[in-house]
Amino acid sequence: MTPRISIGVPVYNGASLLAETLDDLRAQTLADFEVMISDNASTDDTAEIAERYCAMDGRFRLIRQAENLGPLPNYLAVAEAARCDRFLWRAYDDLSNREFLAELNAAMDAAPDAWLVAPRSGTVRIGSARKRMHPVAGLRPGMAPAALLARSRAGWFYGMMRRDYAVETIRVVIAEYPHLWAWDHLMMFPAILAGRVAFADDAVFFHRLNAYAEKAARPMTTADCRKIAGDFRAFCARRIGTAGLGSLDRARMTLALERHIGRRVMPLRRRFGI
Numbered sequence: 001m002t003p004r005i006s007i008g009v010p011v012y013n014g015a016s017l018l019a020e021t022l023d024d025l026r027a028q029t030l031a032d033f034e035v036m037i038s039d040n041a042s043t044d045d046t047a048e049i050a051e052r053y054c055a056m057d058g059r060f061r062l063i064r065q066a067e068n069l070g071p072l073p074n075y076l077a078v079a080e081a082a083r084c085d086r087f088l089w090r091a092y093d094d095l096s097n098r099e100f101l102a103e104l105n106a107a108m109d110a111a112p113d114a115w116l117v118a119p120r121s122g123t124v125r126i127g128s129a130r131k132r133m134h135p136v137a138g139l140r141p142g143m144a145p146a147a148l149l150a151r152s153r154a155g156w157f158y159g160m161m162r163r164d165y166a167v168e169t170i171r172v173v174i175a176e177y178p179h180l181w182a183w184d185h186l187m188m189f190p191a192i193l194a195g196r197v198a199f200a201d202d203a204v205f206f207h208r209l210n211a212y213a214e215k216a217a218r219p220m221t222t223a224d225c226r227k228i229a230g231d232f233r234a235f236c237a238r239r240i241g242t243a244g245l246g247s248l249d250r251a252r253m254t255l256a257l258e259r260h261i262g263r264r265v266m267p268l269r270r271r272f273g274i
Contacts, residue, residue, distance in 0.1 A: 003059070005033040005101055006087045006163065008078025012040040012068065014092035015049055017208075022053045022060070024095045030102040031059075036081045038063040040074045046092075072174050072183065079166045087163040094158065095206045103203035104160040111198035115165040115191040119203035121155020139199045144249070146256035148192045154264070156197075157184035158205050165191065177235050179228050181219055182265045189236055193243050193253070219266075229266045233257065 007025060011018055025035055037050040039062065047064060054060045063081060065074065075089060086108060100119065107117045118139070139151055166187075173186050191197050219225045236257050240250060 002083050003032045003034045004084060004086060005030070005105060005160070006082030006084040007033055007035045008075070008082060008087065008089050009035060009037045009092055010040065010071070010074040010078050010089070011037060011042070011046055011050075011092035012071070012074070013042045013044045013046060015042070015045040017093040018046060018049050019053075021090065021092050021094060022049075025090065026053075026057060027098050028101045029098050030105060033059060033101060034083060035060045036063060036078045037061070038074050038078045038081075039065060040071075041065050041068040071180060072170065076167070076170050076174065079163065079170060082163050085163050086160055087166050088160045089158060089166075091158070091207075093208045095208065097204040100203045100205065103200040107198050107200035107203070108160055113196060114198035115162050115194070115196040116156065116188060117160040117198045117200050117203075118153075118156035119159045119205040120201050121153050121158070121205045121207060123155075123207050123209055139197075142195065144252070145193050145195055146249075146252040148195065148197055149189075149253070149256045149260050152185070152188060152192060152260070152264070154184050155205050155207055156188055158207070159200070159203070161191075173235075176238075177231055179219075179231065181228050182232055185260075185265060186232065186235055190239055193239055225266055229261055232261060232265055 009018075009021070022035070022037075025033075037053075037060065039047045039050055041064075047062065050060075050062045054062050063077060065077070069077065078089070079087060086105065088104070096119070104117050104119060108114060111117070139148070169187055169190055173183055177183060177186055188197075219228050237254070240253050240257070243250075243253075245253060
């Protein structure tokens with residue numbers, strides 16, 4: 001029997017934190033799900049840990065990549081392997097509350113036209129207990145796209161998506177945006193632009209900040225920052241241009257995009273003169 005929800009866990013050399021994340025998924029109050037773990041040719045014990053969970057829980061299965069595909073193609077691999085219409089990604093080092101899946105699923109039941117259900121998200125640095133939360137209370141379906149974009153957070157990416165939306169959008173992102181920095185924001189942009197976002201404030205997601213991963217993705221030079229900001233703007237502008245918006249709404253969305261780039265995507269842009 002096909003489960004209700006598919007969860008994709010792309011991972012590379014995540015042995016130190018993977019088990020905790022998989023335990024977090026096993027503890028969910030909604031138990032009708034499948035988990036695809038895609039090991040991106042790790043050189044540590046990632047595959048062995050994943051195999052152990054697959055052996056003790058039939059809901060888990062392991063995809064072993066023969067060679068490292070790169071981060072985004074590995075995210076695509078788990079989405080393509082999913083069997084369910086309701087899909088979410090889970091990074092190997094992130095956590096959530098026990099009701100996370102149940103609350104997201106209920107919110108999607110209540111908003112059948114949604115492409116994305118956003119959770120209440122927070123951040124906590126690995127090795128620290130200090131948490132910072134970003135609630136979604138007050139947000140609602142039907143808000144103007146510019147208002148949605150202004151309130152959006154990176155943590156929304158780890159909410160629940162329609163599988164077809166996730167697969168189609170990540171393929172376009174891979175084709176058009178050659179960067180790691182801020183690609184998760186682009187994954188949400190078409191849903192925001194179309195107003196197809198619902199919210200689950202009782203679904204609590206914790207993104208654990210990983211200094212090594214942040215450094216690997218973060219732009220380091222003025223040229224890098226300008227290139228990323230320009231490519232991000234161009235990707236979104238193409239979607240705005242084909243969204244069928246009236247002139248006023250298009251102008252509002254374009255202004256909201258510039259503010260979003262400044263606040264969320266490239267908060268250091270003034271320093272770099274972008």
